[in-house]
Amino acid sequence: MTPGSDTDEVAARGAEESARRAVAAVWRIEAARITATLTRVVGDFALAEDLAQDALGEALATWPTKGVPRNPAAWLTAVAKRRAIDQWRRDVRHRDRLSELAFGIDQGSPTDAPWDPDTIDDDVLRLVFIACHPVLGAEAQVALTLRVVAGLTTEEIAAAFLAPVATVQQRIVRAKKRIADAGVAFETPPREELPERMRGVLATIYLLFTEGHSASHGSTWMRTDLAAEAVRLGRVLVALAPDHAEAHALLALMELTAARFPARTDAGGEPVLLEDQDRRRWDRDAIRRGRAALARAVELGGGLGNYGLQAAIAECHAVAASVATTDWARITALYDGLVELTGSPVVELNRVVALAHGEGPGAGLEALDALLGRGALAGHHLPHAVRGELLTRLGHSDEARAEFELAAAGTNNDDERRVLARKLAALPPRQRGPGTKN
Structure with missing residues (x-):
């Protein structure tokens, strides 16, 4: 072994790891835009993702030695386009597309085209509508969009669905095939198709925001990039469908919840729970926007649905000066409506927390034990965390x-594990039995 070879090997491993982190970061932030751009260019949803994945592979192979490019997203997109050109050169049926792409005519409609109020002028939202095509079932729509648009891993999507990873993998594969077989175009759906696609689009944006609010995996408490993208998509969607009450309600929920983000971590980046947050740090502009969106949803009529009820709960928190002055009775009643509407055990668990604040930990523990007695949320770590808090x-x-x-052993999020560790450390020393020796 020659002198310095160990050092060179360590440096190479370091460069490779740095490149992997860079690729992962770029993909998390830019996956949706890269895939949306490629889908617009190649006109094929499944092919676009394959090309993006190929570009990621090339980045992992070249960035360790050549360094991370100044604009990583543009580099990945350019590599993917070159691979598309190579593929089209072998396929005479795509001769016209090759000519168009080679000359860079891929920037969308001319700027002097007449304005169309029904057009989705946003590649990412257009991609969401493609993934939420009626040829797919509701769960397949959401799973596919979270994978392709949000860039979530299969494990993260499985956590959102409370489903096995293998089930979600199969669901995504089948969804891609159905989209390809149906020849779904990268275009704005006709206005008459919007209503049947809105349910999936709303659910996808909601789960995207939820993953940003409370990351199911990884080392961070929140993923504010995902949450911000969800809010942005919600605003575009409201502009597209100004008379859709649940679109306004979802935007209200996201604005009111995101308003608390500045206070959800301390100066060192450590998580801060609701009862310990400095409410002066909450974003008052976001609260005003959220309350206005909720008022618009109510004004449109039809009663509050899933997102509207959640937004009303978020509003209760937003207007309260403290945990003690929060209207927990109203929050519990709103959760009652949500439980009846959704039948979700996670919603029931949230209701337990509200009930415990309003009527005391004993009432909360009784409700929690009844929920667990039905076998709900078996294997999930959150009931253990709530039960530990009530018992404390x-x-x-x-x-x-x-x-x-048990909760700490079950979570996949490092920040959440640290929160639980702090709760453990704050407990009094373990009590010893009468016959125990020191």
């Missing part, structure tokens, strides 16, 4: 410790 407030420290330990 009741003074049952040893039982609380066991619950927090």
